[in-house]
Amino acid sequence: MDKLKTKHDKSAFFYLLPAIIIILFIYGNPLIRIFWYSLIKWDGLLPTKEFSGSINFLEVLTNKYFLQILFNNLIIIVVTIPIVVLFAIFCCQFIYLRVFGYRIYQYLFFLPVILPNVVAAIIWTFFFHETGPINTLFTKIGLDFLVVNWFGNPRFSLYGLIITIIWKEVGFAIVLFLARLSSVDPYLYDAAKVDGANDFQTLRYITIPQLKSVIQLYVILEIIGLLNFLFSYIFVMTRGGPGFSSTVLEYFVYIFAFTYKKIGPANAVALILFVITFIFVLIYLRFSKSSEEVD
Amino acid sequence: MQKKKIIFAAFIPLIIVALILSFSFTGCKATTTETTVAETTVAETTVAETTVAETAAAETTAAEPVELIFWMPVAQDDPHIPLFQEIDKHMKEKFNISVKFEGQSMDAWFELLTTAGISQAGPDLLFNWSGVAYGIDAGKNHLYEPLNDILPDGMFDKIAGWGGITDSDGNIYGVPYDIAIAGLAYNKDMFTKAGIEFSDFPRLWYWDEFIEICQKLKDAGYTPLGFANKEGYYGEWWLGYPTASYFNSDEEISNYYQKESVNSEPFLDALAKYKYLYDQGYFLKEGLTLDHTNNTQQQFIGEKVAMQFTEAMYTKTYVDSLGAEKVGANFWVYLSNEGENSKKVTGIYNHVIGITPWSEYKEESIKVLEELCATDWGANVIKQILGFTPSYKNWKPEAPDPNNPWSFVEGKAIEIIAQNGGSGDVASSYIQQFAQTIYQFNNLFLTGDITAEEFAKELDAARNIQ
Numbered sequence: 157m158d159k160l161k162t163k164h165d166k167s168a169f170f171y172l173l174p175a176i177i178i179i180l181f182i183y184g185n186p187l188i189r190i191f192w193y194s195l196i197k198w199d200g201l202l203p204t205k206e207f208s209g210s211i212n213f214l215e216v217l218t219n220k221y222f223l224q225i226l227f228n229n230l231i232i233i234v235v236t237i238p239i240v241v242l243f244a245i246f247c248c249q250f251i252y253l254r255v256f257g258y259r260i261y262q263y264l265f266f267l268p269v270i271l272p273n274v275v276a277a278i279i280w281t282f283f284f285h286e287t288g289p290i291n292t293l294f295t296k297i298g299l300d301f302l303v304v305n306w307f308g309n310p311r312f313s314l315y316g317l318i319i320t321i322i323w324k325e326v327g328f329a330i331v332l333f334l335a336r337l338s339s340v341d342p343y344l345y346d347a348a349k350v351d352g353a354n355d356f357q358t359l360r361y362i363t364i365p366q367l368k369s370v371i372q373l374y375v376i377l378e379i380i381g382l383l384n385f386l387f388s389y390i391f392v393m394t395r396g397g398p399g400f401s402s403t404v405l406e407y408f409v410y411i412f413a414f415t416y417k418k419i420g421p422a423n424a425v426a427l428i429l430f431v432i433t434f435i436f437v438l439i440y441l442r443f444s445k446s447s448e449e450v451d
Numbered sequence: 452m453q454k455k456k457i458i459f460a461a462f463i464p465l466i467i468v469a470l471i472l473s474f475s476f477t478g479c480k481a482t483t484t485e486t487t488v489a490e491t492t493v494a495e496t497t498v499a500e501t502t503v504a505e506t507a508a509a510e511t512t513a514a515e516p517v518e519l520i521f522w523m524p525v526a527q528d529d530p531h532i533p534l535f536q537e538i539d540k541h542m543k544e545k546f547n548i549s550v551k552f553e554g555q556s557m558d559a560w561f562e563l564l565t566t567a568g569i570s571q572a573g574p575d576l577l578f579n580w581s582g583v584a585y586g587i588d589a590g591k592n593h594l595y596e597p598l599n600d601i602l603p604d605g606m607f608d609k610i611a612g613w614g615g616i617t618d619s620d621g622n623i624y625g626v627p628y629d630i631a632i633a634g635l636a637y638n639k640d641m642f643t644k645a646g647i648e649f650s651d652f653p654r655l656w657y658w659d660e661f662i663e664i665c666q667k668l669k670d671a672g673y674t675p676l677g678f679a680n681k682e683g684y685y686g687e688w689w690l691g692y693p694t695a696s697y698f699n700s701d702e703e704i705s706n707y708y709q710k711e712s713v714n715s716e717p718f719l720d721a722l723a724k725y726k727y728l729y730d731q732g733y734f735l736k737e738g739l740t741l742d743h744t745n746n747t748q749q750q751f752i753g754e755k756v757a758m759q760f761t762e763a764m765y766t767k768t769y770v771d772s773l774g775a776e777k778v779g780a781n782f783w784v785y786l787s788n789e790g791e792n793s794k795k796v797t798g799i800y801n802h803v804i805g806i807t808p809w810s811e812y813k814e815e816s817i818k819v820l821e822e823l824c825a826t827d828w829g830a831n832v833i834k835q836i837l838g839f840t841p842s843y844k845n846w847k848p849e850a851p852d853p854n855n856p857w858s859f860v861e862g863k864a865i866e867i868i869a870q871n872g873g874s875g876d877v878a879s880s881y882i883q884q885f886a887q888t889i890y891q892f893n894n895l896f897l898t899g900d901i902t903a904e905e906f907a908k909e910l911d912a913a914r915n916i917q
């Protein structure tokens with residue numbers, strides 16, 4: 157029986173071989189190229205055949221803004237994700253418990269998700285403008301000290317960006333969490349009510365534990381997203397500035413490649429970003445595996 | 452066992468096909484090149500025949516024309532489209548060369564150029580701007596073929612100047628086909644109400660007089676200067692055009708910006724004056740984060756500001772919108788009156804055409820450059836269709852166009868430059884990373900987040916100057 161199984165496995169491999177070759181070519185080729193390109197010397201835009209070793213990586217790692225840029229990535233992740241998750245759980249609980257107008261909230265929160273990132277960025281660029289609605293509102297209600305030049309000031313530009321991302325991302329988190337909650341036995345909530353649990357206790361002892369696995373997955377996916385899909389926001393809203401105050405690794409690849417025309421270091425940054433992301437992908441895979449096991 | 456062998460044998464060709472397919476994708480450039488080489492041979496023969504038997508027009512017309520491809524970023528209804536239709540017609544008739552115009556998206560232009568440069572594939576002829584270092588930088592990055600040895604000898608004397616596209620090592624990467632004079636458009640009504648005399652404009656003006664004018668405008672309740680500096684272009688303008696006045700020759704400018712530390716006078720003085728304009732509130736306050744494309748012209752047309760950047764095309768837009776009676780223009784202010792350059796008008800080579808290093812039709816491409824940039828025919832179509840002032844030295848300005856007075860100023864100014872034999876383009880002396888650093892940091896400098904010395908050090912670092 158075992159012999160037969162092995163025999164079948166081998167022939168399956170041959171059947172799959174063409175597909176494997178094509179898949180390896182499509183997915184493996186760019187990765188290998190990025191790795192190779194990060195190790196060779198470039199003369200302007202032209203790659204030479206000369207092996208440069210770690211020169212491109214050294215140029216990136218010794219760049220005086222590299223740490224700041226890495227730190228910007230970290231700030232975005234550390235600030236955005238907890239806010240999105242907490243806000244989404246909070247909203248989720250109330251939508252699930254069908255508070256008055258819950259359907260309107262559901263649509264309202266989900267609306268930004270269907271907007272293209274560029275459109276979201278344009279809308280918030282307008283909101284955050286020095287004479288835009290947010291600053292005007294602060295002025296009108298006498299909170300002049302809160303009026304700041306969001307994207308003209310290096311201390312605030314990253315936070316303007318973060319607010320936009322939160323607004324855009326929270327809807328998806330709510331939908332995801334609601335989907336998980338819909339499979340929770342409603343008797344749990346009824347039982348909690350009978351036991352005299354208030355809203356906070358229901359949230360703390362029922363909703364959050366029930367959402368634990370989906371929150372873990374969402375956090376990892378969101379980290380991967382925040383590392384790799386911010387380009388459109390930054391390009392539209394701040395161009396990475398003022399200075400490098402709102403530049404992240406992803407945008408740094410663009411700056412190296414398309415403004416400095418230094419393709420070698422651009423590939424090196426891309427590879428560093430890939431490695432960081434890959435670590436989170438591995439964590440994600442581990443979480444999804446353990447979730448499957450739990451199920 | 453036999454069955455297994457058959458399956459294996461059947462899959463070997465499949466694997467080979469997959470591998471061939473893979474290599475075909477990676478090697479598609481080589482295949483194309485081979486085809487192009489073959490085409491070139493045919494084309495070269497055709498051109499040679501054409502040259503030998505120039506009079507045999509019928510024969511030449513019968514042969515398939517060599518097709519050159521030209522890329523440039525275009526807006527909708529860009530006048531370059533009819534210009535290149537005219538060029539195509541002219542070149543076909545005269546040399547049996549077809550010039551195919553391929554307009555590209557402005558937004559993706561630099562990305563397109565970069566990918567063309569990396570793959571060394573794309574058009575034969577390429578547009579670029581000279582005035583902001585793009586041309587020089589692109590040339591250094593192998594996007595343009597150095598033309599020094601391949602341009603016909605006489606052509607060097609026919610162009611008003613080559614500074615805008617020549618690097619500090621003397622490599623010429625393209626031919627400028629027009630020339631502009633950077634200026635400041637002013638609102639005549641606002642000037643009159645602020646009590647500013649402008650009857651003798653356009654003329655050279657200097658820092659002290661300019662500041663006095665700005666203050667008068669501010670006192671009269673106007674915002675003196677337009678500002679939309681999200682991308683940082685205003686920094687480049689204010690640190691580029693007026694600083695030419697500190698120097699005695701174009702070589703001095705070129706050396707200073709390409710080879711010397713700018714953590715020194717005159718650049719620090721220029722920075723101080725730029726910041727002074729900001730600190731005094733002469734720039735439009737909210738302009739720090741406004742984008743250039745949607746705001747620069749609109750600020751002036753909407754009469755939000757009294758003065759704004761201009762050159763011929765901008766002036767035409769301003770006049771079309773506000774009327775000639777309301778719009779005036781003067782040369783861009785000089786920060787110093789000490790250098791020899793401060794005594795002459797500084798031209799900007801706006802647009803250039805270069806040849807790509809990978810083009811198989813260099814000889815034919817040179818002919819296009821020569822016809823467009825160094826003949827009466829070329830100068831006239833540039834003037835008539837684009838409304839630009841040609842860089843062709845022998846071109847004579849026509850009667851003033853009441854709808855575009857600045858075009859006439861440029862027409863006269865080109866003669867001034869030609870007489871002086873200078874090229875006078877400070878901005879073009881920047882290398883791209885220098886310009887990019889200006890874009891990136893000048894807002895930070897204006898808001899006081901970095902000092903002039905720190906800014907200058909950033910600029911030095913961008914050029915690897917200690």
